[in-house]
Amino acid sequence: MDYKVSGRDIILHQPDFQLDETLDCGQAFRWTKTAPDTYEGYCLNTFLRITCIDERGGVFRLENTQESVFNEIWYDYLDLSEDYSELKRRFSEDATLAKACAYAGGIRILRQDSWEALSSFIISQNNNIPRIKGIIGRLTGHYGGYPSSAQLAFETEESLGFLRSGFRAKYLVDAVSKINSGELDLGAVAKLPLADAEKALMTVKGVGPKVAMCALLFGMHRTDAFPVDVWMKRALERWYPNGLPDCVKGYEGTAQQYLFHYIRNHPQEDM
DNA sequence: TTCCAGGCGTATC
DNA sequence: GATACGCATGGA
Numbered sequence: 001m002d003y004k005v006s007g008r009d010i011i012l013h014q015p016d017f018q019l020d021e022t023l024d025c026g027q028a029f030r031w032t033k034t035a036p037d038t039y040e041g042y043c044l045n046t047f048l049r050i051t052c053i054d055e056r057g058g059v060f061r062l063e064n065t066q067e068s069v070f071n072e073i074w075y076d077y078l079d080l081s082e083d084y085s086e087l088k089r090r091f092s093e094d095a096t097l098a099k100a101c102a103y104a105g106g107i108r109i110l111r112q113d114s115w116e117a118l119s120s121f122i123i124s125q126n127n128n129i130p131r132i133k134g135i136i137g138r139l140t141g142h143y144g145g146y147p148s149s150a151q152l153a154f155e156t157e158e159s160l161g162f163l164r165s166g167f168r169a170k171y172l173v174d175a176v177s178k179i180n181s182g183e184l185d186l187g188a189v190a191k192l193p194l195a196d197a198e199k200a201l202m203t204v205k206g207v208g209p210k211v212a213m214c215a216l217l218f219g220m221h222r223t224d225a226f227p228v229d230v231w232m233k234r235a236l237e238r239w240y241p242n243g244l245p246d247c248v249k250g251y252e253g254t255a256q257q258y259l260f261h262y263i264r265n266h267p268q269e270d271m
Numbered sequence: 272t273t274c275c276a277g278g279c280g281t282a283t284c
Numbered sequence: 285g286a287t288a289c290g291c292a293t294g295g296a
Contacts, residue, residue, distance in 0.1 A: 026277055121277080128276040131294060166292025171279090208279050229277040260277075274296085284287085 018106020
């Protein structure tokens, strides 16, 4: 990774980064493709327009971005401190992961806000990505940005009706209540051993193993968290009936993203 | 129209 | 602890 300031923009050089594979792969729901090589979205409530200006070279323009904002927000959000080339080398000791990494080598794990990730993945359950984006769009539109749990303190299942989130509204209300009361402290959860962190998150109604692991992986950067959804169930049955290979240790969740993307786009091939 | 979506709560065994 | 079923909503 390196970067330079160019007028009001930051020019970022980062191999192992592809916008579609990272911003439109179901880990974050607030990025919109506004041109063939451009996305617009947010880290919490900081806006960014990012354009890939050299696909082969891995060069990106972060439009109208101060150097301090790049260093304080986007460097972390885009996980630029992680060496994905090295990770993919390690994963590629496994034959299936080697194919998955080669198929979509531009995947990165975004470091999202913990509350945004938890609430987004509560909304995601038994739902499809366009509608998840619609619900979150109505939420952020209503509040003028992604609302904190404090801002949501007075919402009820009924008052959240405008989201049209169905049965998930009561789950959001429960999560808000447990966080605002101090019963659930996401900052503390992030540091717990994985099983304890999962258990703590699952005290919220509507949070099961899958949502808990997504909140940990995408919202607390716990790369050891391994969300198992319907696609990963198929992947595990097909490729890893005896468990994950040792080469992913500590980065099970990162490996999961490559496998998720790979199997979702090769649903019926027997690889 | 019918099926299904990055699951989970509940009832039942 | 395992398994079946309903759930709000809307895209395909």
